[in-house]
Amino acid sequence: MIHALDETAERLGLYIGQPLANARAMCPDLRVFDADVAADAKTLSDIADWCDRFTPLVALDPPHGLFLDITGCAHLFGGEAALLKTLVRALARQGFAVGAAIAGTSVCARTLTRQATGSIVPDGGEAAAIDRFPVSALGADEAITTGLRRAGLKTIGDVAARTPSEITARFGARFSTLLAHALGQGDAPISPRKPLPDYIVEKRFAEPIATDTMIAMTLSRLADTLIASMEKQGKGARRLEAAFFRTDGAVRAIMVETGRPVTRSAVIDRLFSERLDALADPLDPGFGFDMVRLSASRTEIVVQEQRDLDAHVHDNDELAALIDRIAARIGGKRVIVHLPEDTHIPEQAAQAAPAQHHLAAAMQAEWPARVESEPPLRPLRLFDKPEPVTVPFATVPDGPPHQFTWRRAKHAVVRVEGPERIAMEWWRQDGKQLTRDYFRIEDAEGLRFWIFRDGLYEGEVFDADGKPAPPNWYVHGLFA
């Protein structure tokens, strides 16, 4: 089946959806390539990235369309006609066949790209602009297009001449809405790929820049401008994105997040230099960047607080800044704090959470207090997954072991304290988990272990015949 074809093939009368055998019969020396839907989608999204230079509101219209909302942007490029020309020429130079049009509604513009590329329709002229085009240009379902043609409605003008209630009754409400949008009566909002950033600053270069120093300088100037505009509204940035537009069309976006709103450009500078420094695949300027954009995609209102005399508040600010810097370098998920969980299952007692977002909560958390004058009852180091040990025998069936082998080393038990029985939470787990009996153990060398027997003796563990089987033993943690 033919997925896509070029102009020459089209002139020969081949069409999309035609079986390949038929096409070969019409044109024996046809050159065929396998369709790669994923690569097509990738290319489309790369082109969308590139289109970000014209407007932040770019939406995908698969399989091969893009919507650009250029409301309020066109004057920056010398008007709508100039913008359209620049865009089409730049893409054509890269070898793409482009159909483009500007209209008041997205559906109308899409219809125009299929029939009259390059046209610019003034507001209110939508209906007049498209009424002579065939109904297939609307891009409705194949069944609806065929149905319209069968009903003798060849052009969009024919369909528009009918009353909307007739159309809705025959072809459904969705089609009549589509038609109304195409005719400029109401508009559906496009869904942009990226949320609109709260603040954007950008710098374009007549002569592309390529050196690190120039890039750093540009970023710090942009940061100054960004901070100045945010400051007027009392905002601080939580998430910042720098986008580098290369002359050959490739776009690289780099993001940093902060734990608390940033209000100083020096901080932005430092975060980006950390991030750029630590990139696994460094920024490749190629023949240079012709545009750099810095945007704040998440902002928060900053309350200008009076500085406390309490030194701890200041300390926390500095700690948060340090965490932001480390997170920018090695990733936010690698800097963590722990929050207590309300459970008695040892491995679930602490929840790791990214420090950037949970620092304040972690500082206020309530941990269970220790019992005075008791030795530590929980190990200092805990294995995420308990490690199996071999226990040859236990003197008392449900008592502690006398010796055990862990990681191929034998340990003779000298002291034991236990058992501490921890039953699993039957109201949470789906599968039945076994009750654990924990023992604190000291071996001949003075090493201290926390080992447990998984399952009650002759009560919970059974072999294939239903007879009680000896339970397994595990090391779960090590005491200091």
Add this chain to the structure above:
Amino acid sequence: MSGARMSALATLRGQIERIETAGAVHLHERVALGHGEIDGVLKGGLARAAIHEVFCEGRQGTAATGFVMGLAGRISAQRPLLWVRQDFSELETGALSMSGLAELGLDPRRVVMVRAADVESALRTSADALACDALGAVVLELWGDVRQFDLVASRKLTLAAQGSGVTGLMLRMAAQPLPSTAETRWILRAAHSPPGSVWSAWGTPRFDAELLRNRHGLCGRWIMEWNCDECQFSEPSTYSQPVAATPADRPDPAVLWERRTA
């Protein structure tokens, strides 16, 4: 050795010390550990704004962790603690458990953990963190002999610590002690609980700590106990095993110098 030569040596040592520590403001802050003899040898306690190294064999990792945690608890004094570690060491000795920390009498709320993928990023993160004076201490946990941690890297950490007053604690598991710019260097082993009946209460952390290097005093080997309620080290309640005597054959240059200048 004649008195004149000794004095010349001591003068030179003093000069070198002054050159090395020029600009270090926090040098003479020391925190008592609670163990009388060790505090004496350390001239009052563990020095802030310096790097201290704790070595141990692979299977003694938890004892060393407990010791480092105790040092960090003494030295950080209500300030946050940054714990930097490699991904690998967690598999080998288990993750630092917050409930275990609370059981030692320390505060899990003030611990921020950094999981570094490799040694380079762990070293770089520690150097950054040591320069941040909001922290109480930075612990860098490394597993095995690490080529990247050489004298230059060690000097970098020391300078960062001197500049900010933050203390750096290096936990080196399964590694051989090598020359570095550390203020003190320890080898840690777990010590037996004191003898008693098998079912009686036991399990207070006890360490067999050997001080290998001490820039300002003698070395030695002691049994230390961590008192979880008072959050400090102490002498063991009962000696359960023989302990090597402190080397008495070498004079302590710092003491000599003090005596001479007095």
